[in-house]
Amino acid sequence: MTTLLEVDNLSKQFRGLRAVSNVSFSVPEGAIVALIGPNGAGKTTTFNLIAGVMPPNEGEVRLAGRRLTGLRPDQVCAAGVGRTFQLVKPFGDLSVEDNVLVGALHRRPRIADARRHAVQVLELLELGPKRHQIARGLTLPERKRLEVARALATEPRILLLDEVMAGLRPTETDRLVEVLRDLNRDTGMTILLIEHVMRAVMALSSRVVVLDHGVRISEGAPAEVVADPKVIEVYLGSALESGEEGSGP
Numbered sequence: 472m473t474t475l476l477e478v479d480n481l482s483k484q485f486r487g488l489r490a491v492s493n494v495s496f497s498v499p500e501g502a503i504v505a506l507i508g509p510n511g512a513g514k515t516t517t518f519n520l521i522a523g524v525m526p527p528n529e530g531e532v533r534l535a536g537r538r539l540t541g542l543r544p545d546q547v548c549a550a551g552v553g554r555t556f557q558l559v560k561p562f563g564d565l566s567v568e569d570n571v572l573v574g575a576l577h578r579r580p581r582i583a584d585a586r587r588h589a590v591q592v593l594e595l596l597e598l599g600p601k602r603h604q605i606a607r608g609l610t611l612p613e614r615k616r617l618e619v620a621r622a623l624a625t626e627p628r629i630l631l632l633d634e635v636m637a638g639l640r641p642t643e644t645d646r647l648v649e650v651l652r653d654l655n656r657d658t659g660m661t662i663l664l665i666e667h668v669m670r671a672v673m674a675l676s677s678r679v680v681v682l683d684h685g686v687r688i689s690e691g692a693p694a695e696v697v698a699d700p701k702v703i704e705v706y707l708g709s710a711l712e713s714g715e716e717g718s719g720p
């Protein structure tokens with residue numbers, strides 16, 4: 472498989488705190504890779520470094536060999552990186568369709584063309600019947616899917632998903648897992664996801680990267696990673712004891 476995204480020796484410090492410390496990993500084209508680890512491990516900071524929200528102190532990110540580091544967020548998006556945010560923040564007063572249209576206009580300046588594309592993306596995310604509703608009236612699972620739709624409408628080469636399963640019930644999680652799996656299988660979309668819900672991580676990803684205190688402590692197939700004593704100690708142990716999923720919110 473060809474490598475699409477390369478995270479190469481990335482570091483970020485906030486004053487004295489090393490939030491991300493010499494982290495490297497890659498995402499093959501067409502794969503679904505999960506980034507997991509306890510709260511404060513540096514996962515969202517890694518996403519922000521990839522997306523150009525802030526510059527790293529060291530290292531660089533490449534997409535299909537092209538250096539993204541140093542580009543602004545809109546330039547990173549134009550280069551083919553679509554992302555969702557941990558806190559879902561649609562334009563509440565706009566319709567579901569217009570929210571997705573904002574993303575679609577990024578690459579399709581003609582409004583009729585962008586709208587057609589937005590409707591297609593809404594169908595993929597099973598939001599077609601809701602397209603004329605005002606976004607703030609959606610349920611949480613629908614808002615999560617709207618976030619994915621907005622990112623997808625920018626026609627990225629890779630989709631970065633930040634905790635899209637958080638707050639969902641197990642059946643809702645399973646539904647979104649299916650939607651994402653279909654998206655990956657039917658369109659070949661490459662996905663990098665931050666996720667605490669291990670049931671989703673195990674069902675979706677072909678590779679898992681584990682961070683703790685900004686350091687990559689493990690990487691491998693999902694079954695290997697969940698059996699890794701280091702991962703059990705810092706992250707999964709508490710979840711196994713309490714019967715919860717990971718040590719996240």
Ligand SMILES: Nc1ncnc2c1ncn2[C@@H]1O[C@H](COP(=O)(O)OP(=O)(O)OP(=O)(O)O)[C@@H](O)[C@H]1O
Pocket residue numbers: 485488490508509510511512513514515516517719
């Ligand atoms: N802008 C910032 N300024 C200062 N410190 C920050 C900033 N962003 C993150 N941090 C700190 O960096 C560390 C890593 O945070 P980050 O949000 O990347 O972790 P995370 O793995 O995404 O955690 P969670 O699972 O809770 O979302 C934390 O200690 C956090 O407090």
